[in-house]
Amino acid sequence: MAIDDQTYGTLLPRKLTACTIVLSLVLLYLFSTVVALQPIVKLDYASYRGVRLADGVTQWLGMRYTAAPVGDLRFAAPQDPATVRRIQAADKHGRICLATGDDPTNLLTSEDCLFIEVYAPSRASVKSRLPVYFFIHGGGFNSNANPNYNGRGLIAASDHEIVIVTFNYRLGPYGFLASRQIRESPTASLNNGLKDQRKALEWVQKYIHHFGGDPDHVVLGGDSAGAASIALHLTAFGGRNDGLFVGAAAESVSFATVLTPEESQYQYDTFVERLGCTSSPRDVHREDNTLACLRSKSAAELQTHNRNIPYPGARNPPLFMWNPVIDDDLIQNLSYAAFDSGSFIHVPVIFGDDTNGGTIFTPRTTSSSEQSSTFLHDQFPYLTNDHLRRIDDLYPNTGPRFPHSGSWWRQVSNAYGDIRYMCPTLFVSSALSRHGLQGNWNYRYNVEDPAQMDQGLGVPHTVELGAIWGPDNVHGAVPASYRAGESNAWIIPVMQGYWTSFIRALDPNVFRVEGSPLWEEFSTPTQDGGAEDKAQRRMLFDKSHTTRMEKVSTSTRARCRYFGEIGAAIRQ
Structure with a gap:
């Protein structure tokens, strides 16, 4: 039976009093405050009081996700945190982990450093199930190169539709001491820095819903050693999927020399x-x-005494000595071999690198082929003389040259950048494509900052982080041209659009900024050449209105083909 307006009116209360209206509003307010995130989050081992900010983001800083790794827990696998009854303030960053070569009196660092931080939209609720971006910092596994990045910029760029997680993990000998004593000890453990990362991922699985996040939609992010960590988690336990993440975005994956515990004995x-x-x-x-x-x-x-020493047979200490080791458990194979064999988790990924990834690492005084080869051998001690001669052929010393710099500086920079960063990045993307991964994007970052170009740095290692996070949300040298109103300010919304789209939809195109080019997937040629026209195509972030898809050059492919051939031999 249809109900007309007059009949409907007879079904309403005879008197809608002011008291009834006020009571309804009070109930509505109470319901909304129960559902919306509150600064105090109650976990089963502790309660933390975060800070609600004026920009619509609530942040929780310096929360423990493991027990302090000190005393008998030094060199041990991460353990659950102790239970604390009182509410703890989560309004300050915890100290970051001790770095190799760091001043022992540095008050910003501590061995008690395993803290996690969460940034979430204040309007979210425990039922929001927002995508989670879990960022792993870089620093060669020996330092924290990206401490305390602020997630507010990415949240704003996502229209307040994501949750950001950052954290610390153990570094240097605290995280990667390896020997037969460590392997055989019932109380010590290998690869603790990586195990800290997995412990933090398990923490996210258990608790992130309290912050409005979705434990079933966690996307890894990371740069340099953080990107290397992503590669190691993709291949962990022989490619076993523990359901800790559903996608990954890796900036400048780093393939270092990887030893066994026995080879690390020295x-x-x-x-x-x-x-x-x-x-x-x-x-x-x-x-x-x-x-x-x-x-x-x-x-x-x-x-x-936490100082680097040379690899056996090398002249000088490497830049980064303490590294993950093959433990026949978490790490079962070299990264080149693992990806080549298909022993990895199939999830959507972004991998990419910068045009001049080696310039910030190599000695500017390099003035000869011998000095160039010595530096490379110091980092990769399994390079043979034949390897080094072939590298000389692949990287002729054609400049450019810069004042106060050795004549071979850019040559060794180009070689080192390709061996450690560019070629591993392309190899991973190629292997993923070859093994049928759907959702596989690659990029080259080539946004030139005038000051960096004048210094000869070109477009250096992980410079794109300032664009992805926003220049006000990272620490360190952010190019001045990235600031509002400057020549490269255009790149900020472009990068943030692609990254937040990938975090939200596992596809960088769905929520990309209007006018940004379509980012095509990476592919490798089939044996019959059927995909040759699309082979190794990646996004080139270049200049405003020139950012586009590019085909990887023949010369780059030739150089990287060689490094792929010798990758396992030189223990990458």
Whole structure:
């Protein structure tokens, strides 16, 4: 039966009093405040009081996600945090992890450093299930190159539709000490820095819904060693999918020299000797004595001797000595071999690199082919003389040259950037495509900052982070041209559009900024050549109105083909 307006009116209360209206409004307000995020978040081991900011973001800083890795937990796998009954303030960053070569008196760092931070839209609720961006910092596994990045810029760029997570993980010997003593100890563990990362991912799975996030939609992000970490998580446990993430965006994946615990023994033995922990002759078979001694030292004592030494057969210490090792468990193979064999998790990914990824690392005084080869061999000690001669052929010294710089500086920079960053990045994308991954994007970042160009740096390693996060949300040298009103300010909304679209939709195109070009997927040629016209096409972030898809050049493909051929031989 239809109900007309007059009949409908008889079904309403006879008197809609002011009291009834006020009560309804109160109930509506109470309902909304129950549903919306509150600054105090109650977890099962602690409660944290975050800060609601005026821009519509609530942040929780310095929350523990593991027990403090000190005392008997030094060199151990991460453990659950202790239960704390009182509400804890989450309004300040925790100290960052101790770095190799860092001053032992640096008050910004600590061995007690395993903290996690969350940024979420204040309007979200525990039922919002927003996509989560989980960022892994870089720094060569020896330092934190991206401490305390602020997620507010990315949240604003996503129309307040994502949650951001950042965190610390152990570095240097605290995270990557390896030897037979560590392998055999019932209380120590290998690759603890990576295990910290997985512990943080497990924390996200368990708790992120309290912050409005969706544990079933976690996207990894990371640069340099953070991008290397992404590669290692994609291939972890032989490519076993533990359901910790559904996509990944990696800026400048880094393939370093990877050893076994036995091959890393010289690092452990030198560290033990420096700290006066060498066993007496009668205790030579009691290997845990050295480990117990290392645990008895203060962090300041360890830092005093936390310095790099050369690889066996190399002349000088490498830039980054402490690295993940093949433990036959979490890491079962070299990265080149793992991706080549298809032993990886199939999830949508972005991989990319910068045009001049080597310039910030190589000695500016490099003035000869011999000095160039020495530097490369110091970083990759399994390079043979034949390898080095071939690299000389692939990288002729054609400049350009800059004042106060050696005549071979750009040559060694080009070679190092390709060996460590550009070619591994292209190899991963090629392997993913070859093994049938759907959702596979690659890029080259070539946005030139005038000051960096004048210095000879070109477009240096991970400079795109300032564009992805926004120049006000990162720390360090952000190009002045990225600031509002400057020549490269256009790149900020473009990069943020692609990245937040990928975080939200696992596709950089869905929510890209209007006018941005379509980002086509990467592909490799089929044996019959059927995909040759689209082979190795990537996005070129270049200049305003010239950013477009490009085909990887023949010369780059030739150089990277060689490094792919020798990648396993030089232990990458």
